[in-house]
Amino acid sequence: MPQLPAPAYPAEVRARLEADAEEVIARYPDSRSALLPLLHLVQSEEGYVSRTGMAFCADVLGLTTAEVTAVATFYTMYRRRAGGDYQVGVCTNTLCAVMGGDAIFDRLKEHLGVGNDETTEDGKITLEHIECNAACDFAPVVMVNWEFFDNQTPQSATRLVDDLIAGRTVEPTRGAPLCSYKETARILAGFPDERPGAVEASGGAGPASLIGLRLARGEEPHPRVVAPRGERPTGAQPHDPSPSEHLSSHDAPQQTSASDPDHPAGPIAEEGE
Numbered sequence: 181m182p183q184l185p186a187p188a189y190p191a192e193v194r195a196r197l198e199a200d201a202e203e204v205i206a207r208y209p210d211s212r213s214a215l216l217p218l219l220h221l222v223q224s225e226e227g228y229v230s231r232t233g234m235a236f237c238a239d240v241l242g243l244t245t246a247e248v249t250a251v252a253t254f255y256t257m258y259r260r261r262a263g264g265d266y267q268v269g270v271c272t273n274t275l276c277a278v279m280g281g282d283a284i285f286d287r288l289k290e291h292l293g294v295g296n297d298e299t300t301e302d303g304k305i306t307l308e309h310i311e312c313n314a315a316c317d318f319a320p321v322v323m324v325n326w327e328f329f330d331n332q333t334p335q336s337a338t339r340l341v342d343d344l345i346a347g348r349t350v351e352p353t354r355g356a357p358l359c360s361y362k363e364t365a366r367i368l369a370g371f372p373d374e375r376p377g378a379v380e381a382s383g384g385a386g387p388a389s390l391i392g393l394r395l396a397r398g399e400e401p402h403p404r405v406v407a408p409r410g411e412r413p414t415g416a417q418p419h420d421p422s423p424s425e426h427l428s429s430h431d432a433p434q435q436t437s438a439s440d441p442d443h444p445a446g447p448i449a450e451e452g453e
Contacts, residue, residue, distance in 0.1 A: 186231035189232060193225065197225065201236075204221065204370055212243060219237060219252055220365045227259065234248045234249055259306075263299050263361065265303065265304055267324070269322065270322050271319070283334050287334035292341060324344065325361050328355055331353075
């Protein structure tokens with residue numbers, strides 16, 4: 181059915197967003213190139229890209245709402261409806277799935293009582309499966325508001341979401357400290373993360389990512405990229421091991437998910453069977 185025009189932002193909100201949008205647009209020689217960061221900007225206001233947000237972007241960039249909608253609906257990082265304070269994404273692409281990502285996702289769906297792209301009743305967590313987190317050497321990987329939690333298991337991922345719901349502090353495996361989804365969206369819009377030490381905490385690639393580069397340079401490899409299986413660095417939380425001690429896909433196979441007796445490995449059937 182046809183919809184009424186989107187309601188406008190309150191005057192004070194629009195004035196603030198216009199000032200921010202002007203700063204973003206000034207970074208680009210062509211104003212329409214600012215659309216992606218502006219979608220993050222309006223997402224930081226409401227927690228998702230609303231019709232009001234898309235109308236605002238169209239207005240300040242001189243675009244049609246159809247042009248803005250086409251972009252906002254193409255990229256999965258833009259929410260189309262309100263979600264939780266924490267976007268918990270479980271990678272279910274090939275390597276993460278093999279290493280236990282599917283088992284993690286199934287466990288979290290059952291534990292939280294939600295399906296894919298659904299939000300818990302308390303508004304804390306939106307759960308989604310992600311095709312690739314670009315961290316295959318630390319599979320299986322979970323992201324919370326786009327920060328990495330590497331080498332997860334169903335048990336550690338369950339503890340992670342329980343800590344988030346309870347309001348306990350959790351530390352990503354690598355990267356900046358966690359912030360809310362709205363705060364993350366503002367950072368993605370291109371505004372500085374002003375939290376003390378957050379930028380310095382971002383760090384770089386982990387040891388498993390760099391081992392190939394070190395070998396190519398002829399450097400002596402680290403004696404062991406991962407911790408002995410089954411051991412955990414002293415004092416580390418179950419979902420917060422030291423990056424230098426992580427299990428990684430180089431240490432496969434890992435006991436990250438139960439075997440599936442209903443689908444044992446076997447000969448490939450003929451095509452059509």
